[in-house]
Each structure stands twice: as structure tokens, then as C-alpha cells.
Amino acid sequence: MTANRRLWLKQIGLGIASIGLTNIKSYASPILSENIFDNLGNDDKIIILRSNENPYGPSPLARKAFVDNINISNRYNWDVATHLISDIAAKNSVKAENILLGAGSTEILDVVAKFASLDKGNYVIADPSYDYWTVTLDDLGLKKNKIPLTSDKKINLQAMQEAINKDTKLVYICNPNNPTGTISERNELVNFITSVPSTTLVLVDEAYLEFTKQQSLCNLIGTHPNLIIAKTFSKIYGLAGARIGYAIANSTMINNLASMQSNTNNSVSVLSKLAAIASLKDDKFVYDCYTLNKTARDFTISELKKLNCQCIDSNTNFIYFSLANFKKDYFKLLENNNIQGTRFYEENGKWTRITVGKMDEMKKFIKALQ
Ligand SMILES: Cc1ncc(COP(=O)(O)O)c(C=O)c1O
Structure with a gap:
């Protein structure tokens, strides 16, 4: 065997078959592991307190799912999406038709933004709130209406409600709010959602709700067809790098959002989906x-x-x-x-x-x- 061929075999990791699949580091290419992998987030020398990731995750069950299933990464396996959707639906007491998967909730926020921007108008958002994703709304021509928080840094639901007019295509509520960590009471949110005209989308981002004891608003989707709940596996489930999130909404709304996604439910890798399935079991x-x-x-x-x-x-x-x-x-x-x-x-x-x-x-x- 020539030196070049040996190097090539080593780099594509053909040692895998004989090594087994339990130790990822053992078959990572030496070049990659030394130069790239070692400094991607779990370096003891750097303390990362920047992006609200879970410092303990992924869960042991999710780690096992990744490792056990590496060898099926060569297949598309569309069925895994169906399985995950069914598990998410069961977890949230909704139907499979109420779920849309995305590559992180960022993709969900993005498809909502695209759908909301089909007609010109404005959107209403608290300030400060989580707004990196709103660049899509801005680029597609919706006018931003930022509503200051209350003096105790809570979302001012009354002012948000007053800001909504006939041209408002979307109102965004981050609950709990990023960056302030404040929460809106559930009954206030229900009243707020009920007050919003049915022509305005209400996007509630529950990325951090699992850090609270508050119940999700997803049980309102039956009575509020304009309500979309965004959720993610990036925070308490510890799968930020795996990029997996989802929307919960009325089935018509899910179909509308799906039409904005080129590969509906399948922008997420099979491994990430399997890790998410495992995570849902790890209470x-x-x-x-x-x-x-x-x-x-x-x-x-x-x-x-x-x-x-x-x-x-x-x-x-x-x-x-x-x-x-x-x-x-x-x-x-x-x-x-x-x-x-x-x-x-x-x-x-x-x-x-x-x-x-x-x-x-x-x-x-x-x-x-x-
Ligand atoms: C409130 C909120 N929503 C959504 C996201 C996006 O998360 P992801 O795309 O990883 O699901 C974040 C990330 O920090 C966030 O803070």
C-alpha cells in the first residue's frame, strides 16, 4: 500500500469497522481531532457563558443514540422524522399534524417570518427580546415595531396589544424572554392571544419554558388558528449543536409553514432526530x-x-x-x-x-x- 493511500484510508477513518462504534475520538481523523475538534466548546480553559447552552448535555441517552446510529448515516431514512413527530406530539398532547420540524427553532422562526411576510405590513416585538431571526422579516419588507419592556423588564403585553393594527402580520412573544429571563403569567398570555385579531400571527417562543414550571400554550392551538409555538432541543435538552427544533400549531398553519420549507421536516439530520427521540425519554x-x-x-x-x-x-x-x-x-x-x-x-x-x-x-x- 502506498503512503498516500494509507494516509487517505486513515483520514476517511476506515479503521472504524474493526474498532467498533463506542468511542468517537478513537476513529476521528488525527488531523481533525487535533486541529479542529478540540476547541469547539468543551475546552476546560474557556468558560462559555454566552449562548444559553446546556453545560451538562446532551443526555446520556442522546449520546448513545448518536453513537449507536452512526452507521446508518448513509441513508436518508425519512421515517425517522415520522417517529420523532409522533413522539413530540405525544409529549405535548397534540396530533402529529400539529408538528413541523426544523433545523433548530431558528429555522422555525425563519419559516414563520417568510410566511408572515407574504403580504406587506408590520410586526410587533418586545425590546429587548430575542431578535436575531427578525432580519428575515426586515429583509422581506415588514416594518419593525419595537415595544419597550416594563420597568421590571417584563414584556409589556398591554402595550404590545395596543401596537397591533390592521397591518400587523406578526406579533412575537418570547416566554420566558431572552435576554431578561422574565416570564409572562399564563392567564395574561391567554388573554393577550385571545385579543389578537385572527389575521395577525402570534408566535410564542418557548425555548426556555422547561426551566420553569409553567405549562406550554400549545393546548390553545385548537381554538387559536393564528397561534404558533416555537420549541427547541437546544436548551434544556442540550442539543444546540445538533440543530433541532419544532413548531406546534393548527394543522392548516403547519401546512402553510411547511410550504415555506424546501425539505419539509427533513432539514435535520437522522442522527439529530434519533438523539431527540432519545432525549424525550430522559426525564x-x-x-x-x-x-x-x-x-x-x-x-x-x-x-x-x-x-x-x-x-x-x-x-x-x-x-x-x-x-x-x-x-x-x-x-x-x-x-x-x-x-x-x-x-x-x-x-x-x-x-x-x-x-x-x-x-x-x-x-x-x-x-x-x-
Ligand atoms: C429565545 C430563543 N429562541 C430561539 C433560539 C434559537 O435556538 P435554536 O435555533 O438553537 O433552536 C434561541 C437561541 O438562543 C433563543 O434564545
Whole structure:
């Protein structure tokens, strides 16, 4: 065998068959593992508190699903989508016809944006809220109407309601809200949704709802055909990199959204779908993450308060706090300690956000600020 051919065989990992499938690192190409894989998120030297990922995930069942099924990645396996949709529907007490899968909830937000923009008009969104995805709405010509939060950083549902007019194609509610971590009461949301004209889409983003004890609004889809719920496996399920999310809505709405997606339900890889199926079975993992997050969050909030930082009560895996009374250079301290945080969301009041990582990471974060 020539040296080139040996190298080529090594690089495409033909050693896999004899090694077995239990240890991914053992058959990753040495070139890839040394130069690329080692610095993609689980590097002990860098503390990533930036994007509200789950520091404990994926769940052990999801990891096993990935590894056990690598060898079927050569097939399209469209049936896996049907299986996942049926499991998601059961979990949320809706029907399979009420579910649309996307590559992360980002794809779901994007197809909703495309559908909402078929006619010209405006959209209503809280400020600050999760708005990276709204670039599609802007590009497609919908006018943005940003509604400030209340003074306690909650979504101002009344002002949002008042902002809706005959040209409003979409109103977006992030519950709990990113970046503030605040939650709207369920009965207030139900009243709000009921008040919205049926010609306006109501998009409720429940990316972080599993960090709360509040029930999803998905049981309202039968009575509110304009309601779309966006959900994701990226947060408490720990599958951010696997890119898998979904919409729950009335079946007509799901068909409308599906028509905006070129490969309906199949932009997600088979492995990610199988990992999501496994994740849905791992209630213990979800419960453990909920508890660990709460403990680390409570600790961080109490320590931030000792450092004169005003904190907003969080219902999520991140904390919104003010640096107005923090006299040191926060961003420099993060940089010096290899900690990745975020920016100011509101310059006025110097409000920023930090993701809740593992307890030892949060201790290092606080130590860096002290
Ligand atoms: C509120 C909210 N919605 C949606 C997303 C997108 O998540 P993904 O595309 O990974 O499902 C995020 C990501 O941070 C988020 O914070």
C-alpha cells in the first residue's frame, strides 16, 4: 500500500469497522481531532457563558443514540422524522399534524417570518427580546415595531396589544424572554392571544419554558388558528449543536409553514432526530438539569448582588443584570479569565446577560469579578 493511500484510508477513518462504534475520538481523523475538534466548546480553559447552552448535555441517552446510529448515516431514512413527530406530539398532547420540524427553532422562526411576510405590513416585538431571526422579516419588507419592556423588564403585553393594527402580520412573544429571563403569567398570555385579531400571527417562543414550571400554550392551538409555538432541543435538552427544533400549531398553519420549507421536516439530520427521540425519554436528565441550573443560578444571583449588580429574577438558564454600579472593567475581567459572556443589551442602565453554567464555572465567574 502506498503512503498516500494509507494516509487517505486513515483520514476517511476506515479503521472504524474493526474498532467498533463506542468511542468517537478513537476513529476521528488525527488531523481533525487535533486541529479542529478540540476547541469547539468543551475546552476546560474557556468558560462559555454566552449562548444559553446546556453545560451538562446532551443526555446520556442522546449520546448513545448518536453513537449507536452512526452507521446508518448513509441513508436518508425519512421515517425517522415520522417517529420523532409522533413522539413530540405525544409529549405535548397534540396530533402529529400539529408538528413541523426544523433545523433548530431558528429555522422555525425563519419559516414563520417568510410566511408572515407574504403580504406587506408590520410586526410587533418586545425590546429587548430575542431578535436575531427578525432580519428575515426586515429583509422581506415588514416594518419593525419595537415595544419597550416594563420597568421590571417584563414584556409589556398591554402595550404590545395596543401596537397591533390592521397591518400587523406578526406579533412575537418570547416566554420566558431572552435576554431578561422574565416570564409572562399564563392567564395574561391567554388573554393577550385571545385579543389578537385572527389575521395577525402570534408566535410564542418557548425555548426556555422547561426551566420553569409553567405549562406550554400549545393546548390553545385548537381554538387559536393564528397561534404558533416555537420549541427547541437546544436548551434544556442540550442539543444546540445538533440543530433541532419544532413548531406546534393548527394543522392548516403547519401546512402553510411547511410550504415555506424546501425539505419539509427533513432539514435535520437522522442522527439529530434519533438523539431527540432519545432525549424525550430522559426525564431524569431534564429534571437534573433543571435542579442544577436553579442551584447555580441562585448562587450567581446572590453573589452578583453582593457585587452591587442589580439582578432581574430569572426563569431561565441565564441572568440579566446591571453593571451600572460595578466599578471595574467587567468585559476586561471576563477576557483576562477566559470567560465568554455577552454584550450590553441596554446601554442605558448597562444591562448585560450571563448564561448559567456549571457551579464550578459560576464560582470562577464570580471570583473573576471580585
Ligand atoms: C429565545 C430563543 N429562541 C430561539 C433560539 C434559537 O435556538 P435554536 O435555533 O438553537 O433552536 C434561541 C437561541 O438562543 C433563543 O434564545
